[in-house]
Amino acid sequence: MKKYLDYLGYVGVVLIVISLGSYLITSVFKLFQTITILTGLVILIAFVLANLARIREFFSKRSTKYGTNATVTAVLMLTILVMLNFVASRHNYRIDTTKARQFSLSKQTIKILKNLKVDVKATAFFKSDAGQRMRDLLEEYAYHSKKFKYEFVDPDKKPAIAKQYGITSYGTTVIEGLGKVEKINKVSEQDITNAIIKVSRKGKKIVYFTEGHGEKDIDVQLQQNRGADGYALAKKAIENENYEVKKILLASEKKVPSDCKVLVIAGPQTDLLANEKDMVQEYLKKGGSALIMVDPSPSASLADLVSPWGIEVNNDVVLDFSGVGQLFGAGPAIPIAIKYGKSPITEGFQNVMTAYSLARSLKIKKEHDSGINFIELVKTGANSWGETDLQLFYKERKVGYDEGKDKRGPLTIAIVATKKVENDTINGISGEKRKTRLIVFGDSDFATNGWFHFQRNGDLFLNAISWLAEEEDLVSIRPREPEDRRVTLTKAQSRKIFWLGVILFPMAIVGAGMVIYIRRRK
Known part of the structure; x- marks a missing residue:
């Protein structure tokens, strides 16, 4: 009987460990864990009561006292570590130590997640041993x-679940929210964030592109050597951000549609009619948002359209002789910009390039409405100037800076103008305080199919649309590419590392241990 009582203590400890271990794995304290731990405690108490005399005798020994001190110290340290681990698991903090923040979400995605007002669920369909990146x-x-x-x-x-969602291939992720469903087939932050935007936003906002004056066509796609001047890529990118894109011929309308969130005039070759300009002015005065992009002469300048908003369109062509464009085969007629005004549109753009093929410069008028606020959004470098002799430039392809006639850089090629509007009747809402938002670019080619994917051109265009639509958090997210962080070693360096790390250091540790052991034996 005494022999069996000795084993009871071990059985009780084992049952308690099984119960606690099961809880740590499942994070759920179910009936099984409760019965197991209670049984273990009862058996352990029975063991202690049956062996009180032996336990007293054991703890009265001198060796036991020292051993008890060591055990108590070890238990205390273990308890502290367990508590720290428990706190860390409930209040974790992540640090990305990679230089390019490769394992962190972009600021724009984080902002969207922080502003989520509805529940969004992602269901990823992967094999059990796959999908770690996702x-x-x-x-x-x-x-x-x-x-x-x-x-x-x-x-x-x-x-059954895969059939419910219509999954036909591994690696498909379904994003759900507000009863809407989006499927993505790539492990991409941009795709996931765009899907979240689509399923979490109510309705679609409409972006209208004007036509009838030779504007860039949003339906012209890039095919082999044709379609570089189209806006199909821009249209697709806007639609990916949950906007609806439509064309509009203002001449056939009485006013800009009330459901227009952003009006885009992209590089008209001929001037707008007088009644069309009146429609645009009325739309802006009521708190509308417009993106107006003009090209150098002979294209229409729309100077009288933007002048009431304090923006002057110069009759020149911006030339850039910094030599930066030569790195990718561009001439001086394609100025490169790396300087940007402080705005949500250009957040994170510092020291990155955008390019503008045949652009004209803009400036803020000296005399303008005091209620209008301006931001010089994009500027060229110091080695640029505005060539005003357009006949010499176009016909003879000869250029030269003329002091007093041409203006030396930096030159402004994009300006933002905003003005608070007290009485608003746009979108059918009366009396709501709004802000007119206007962006003018001295170039429309930067967002064409041929230039959309150059550096941050596409991001700049999309951010401008999102800002005009008063949704600054809907911005284009450029995925982070993994960096090549390999260290290349010579044969001599490899041999040194082998001898030091594999042979000498381990032998030194073993030798030190043997010396200490021999000294203690003496």
Whole structure:
């Protein structure tokens, strides 16, 4: 009987460990864990009561006292570590130590997640042993918003769920919100964020592109050597951000449609009619938003359209002789900009390039409405100037800076103008305080199919649209490319590392241990 009582203590400890271990794995304290731990405690108490005399005798020994002190110290340290781990698991903090912040979400995505007002769920359909990159990415999304939840489903193990969502291939992720569903097939921050935008926003805002004056065509696609001057890529990118894109012939309308969130005039070759300009002015005065892009002469300048808003369009062609454009085969007629005004549109743009093929310069008028606020959004470098002799430039392709006639850089090629409007009746809402938002570019080619993907051109255009639509958090997100951080070693360096790390250091540690052991034996 005494022999069996000795084993009771071990049984009780084992049952308690099993119960606690099961809880740590599942994070749920169910009936099984409760029964197990209670049984273990009862058996352990019975063991202690049955062996009180032996326990007293054991703890009265001198060796036991020293051993008890060591045990108590170890238990205290273990308890502290367990508590720290418990606190860290409930209040975790992440640090990305990579130089390019490769494993962190962009500021724009984080802003969207922080502003989520509805529940969004992602269901990723991957095999059980796949999808780690997507898992890491979705974990980052969930970390930044309690409104975002995700789940991984193996289509082979749960075919009913896969059939419910119409999944036909591995690696598909379904994003759900407000009863809407979006599917993506790439592990991409941009795709996931755009899908979240689509399912979490109510309705679609409409962006109108004017036509009838030789404007850039949003339906012309890039095919082999044709379509570089079209706006199909820009249209697709806008639609990806949950906007609806339409064409509008203002001459056939009585006013700019009340559902117009952003009006875009992209590089008209001929001037707008007088009644069309009146429509645009009325739209802006009531708190509308417009993106007006003009090109150098002989294209229409629309100077009288933007002049009431304090912006002057210069009759020149901006030339850039910094030599930066030569790095990618561009001449001086394609100025490169790396200087930007402080605005949500150009946040994070410092020291990155945007290019403008045949642009004219702009400036803020000295005399303008005091209620209008301006931002010089894009500026060229100091080695640029505005060539005013257009006949010499176009016909003879000869240029030269003329002091007193041409203006030396930096030159402004994009300006933002805003003005608060007290009485607004746009979009059918009366009496709401709004702000007129106007962006004027001295070039329309920067957003064409041929230039949209050059550096940050596309991002600048999309950010301008989002800002005009009063949704600054809807911006284009450029995915981070993994950096090549490899260290290349010579044969001599490899041999040194081998001898030091694999041979000498381990032998030194073993030798030091043997010396200490021999000294203690003496």
